[in-house]
Amino acid sequence: MPAASQPRSLSIRIGERLPMKDQSLEIVEKKGKGHxxxxxxxxxxxxxxxxxxxxxxxxxxxxxxxxxxxxxxxxxxxxxxxxxxxxxxxxxxxxxxxxxxxxxxxxxxxxxxxxxxxxxxxxxxxxxxxxxxxxxxxxxxxxSRELMGIFTPSERQVLKANDTSATVGFAPFTPTEELVVSLEQYLTSACFQEKFPSAGEDIKIMAVRSDQALDLTIALAMVDRFIASESDYFDQKEAISRSIADFVRSRFDASPLQIHINTLDERGRGEDGIYLTVTGTSAEQGDSGQVGRGNQVSGLICLMRPQSGEASAGKNPISHVGKIYNYLAHILAADIYQHVEEAGEVMVWLASRIGEPIDQPALVAVELIPQRGKKLAAGYQKVIAWRVEQHLEGIGDLSQKLILGEVSLSHLSF
Structure with a gap:
């Protein structure tokens, strides 16, 4: 392995906590595309x-x-x-x-x-x-002219950072996180929508795992044109609940499993007491939306993990570290996890300094949590330094993928 040149500041440490999948409590949220x-x-x-x-x-x-x-x-x-x-x-x-x-x-x-x-x-x-x-x-x-000047053509292919910012990424997903991603995909899939045309795209899933017990609270906008009456609404909701339970049990060993759908519903109030929409999204009347309040780059809102403060959506992909570093942190974490055999979990923090080249972050911090009962092999620091260097050298390729829309906001697969 060639010797890697060190980034400006590379910090590598061993975490003392358990990997998230082994912790007794986990909270994971995901908002569907119609939220x-x-x-x-x-x-x-x-x-x-x-x-x-x-x-x-x-x-x-x-x-x-x-x-x-x-x-x-x-x-x-x-x-x-x-x-x-x-x-x-x-x-x-x-x-x-x-x-x-x-x-x-x-x-x-x-x-x-x-x-x-x-x-x-x-x-x-x-x-x-x-x-x-x-x-x-x-x-x-x-x-501003100062910020616009960052985009002035020059011999340097990598632009300067247009912000002082910090982001964080992790790998791998826990079984709970994987379940929440797959469940949202199932609820917006063609097969589910064909079976339940009344199910809109506005979905919010909150998963709480306590040891092996799993509690799912789901908000699912129902489309009124497919609902004939209040009793029809509750019948359809019960059928959807059974379908969700079957899906979850086929992928997750929960004991016990509890599923709650549209918990504000109240029988006897007709249209005023149930989650009905015209368009399949609560944005038509019930709730406004804002950039940065939805899912993180991982496609999830993982309440038990460190969170990035930057909203990635809409930022330019060639100089805004709030976008580029958000993705890079997750990609780096996944790559290190794959190349350090004894790693049970990896966290990566990236910090930028405005005006500095984006391939020269002010800080790269890596935290490894070993698998239970395993010790990290000698030389793991060199492996990490090499992987970090390779990704920083290839940051222009990442920007190009972001330009082409080849890196999705929805889910980074580990």
Whole structure:
């Protein structure tokens, strides 16, 4: 193995706690793609990819932008058994910074952003009409000259960091985390939606594992056009609950297993006492959304693990460390986990300093937790240093994958 040049500051330590899968308590949350917060994240990420293509088409390079400030303001709906209607459309407020002109020419930034958002909705929310159910408001303005200067062409291929930030990643997923990811995928799968057309895309799963006991609380928006009455609603909810139980038991050995769906429901109140929607998302009336309040880059919200403070969605993929380092931390953790045989769990922290090259982080901190009953083999520090160096040298390749949308926000597989 060639000798690795050290990053500016590499810290390697042995963790003393148990790996998460071996701890007695675990809490994992996931918001489905129809949740208002997830809609915000996905629309801004879609717009980010569209802006990259726009800038490259008109200028041959990526100009300064960051679309990481977005708010989805809930509308008003009148739900009804057999089908209701949208009274007031949702409003999506899109910010923050974008280059609107190049060499005196106005670029079609806003039209590009809005059309990309509508296209995402068409592909992902089957009962939501992007031309009728939502409006868009611009909060886009050019950035500061200092930050825009980071994008000025130079001989250096790797740009400077446009922020001082820190992120964290981990590997591997625990069985609980894997279950939550797969359960959300099942609930939005074609086979499930064909069997239960009343199930919308707005899903929120909260899993609490206490030793081997698993408690699942699930919010699942139901679409009113497929519900004939209150009794029909509860019958369908019970059938969905049985389907979920069968799915979970086939993948997770829980003893006992408890499943709770739409726990605010109250019999006897008709349409006013159950979780009904017109479009399959609570954003039509019940809940607004905001970028950064949804799932982390891992695709989950792992309450028992360290969390990154940066929202990745919408940030530019070539200089914003809040995006690049978020992904890199998870990728590094997964790679180290795979190459250190005795590792039971790996955590990686990355810290940047604004103005410094993104391939030279101010800090790389790695924490290894050995598997139960195992000691780390001699030389593991060299293995880690080498893996870190290789990924930092390849950070441009990661940026390119982010540009092309080849690294998903939803789930990094370990």
């Amino acid at each position: 208002p917060d997830s809609i915000c994240d996905c629309l801004m990420e879609e717009a980010s990819c569209a802006l990259v293509q726009l800038y490259q088409k008109y200028t041959g390079r990526i100009l300064h932008y960051n679309l990481d400030k977005g708010l989805l303001s809930a509308g008003q709906a009148a739900v009804a058994f057999g089908g209701g209607r949208i009274i007031t459309p949702l409003r999506m407020i899109i910010g923050d910074r974008a280059t609107l002109h190049y060499l005196g020419q106005e670029l079609p930034v806003w039209d590009t952003v809005v059309e990309s958002a509508r296209n995402w909705i068409r592909r992902n929310l089957r009962y939501f009409d992007p031309d009728q159910h939502i409006t868009f408001q611009s909060g886009l303005n050019p950035g």
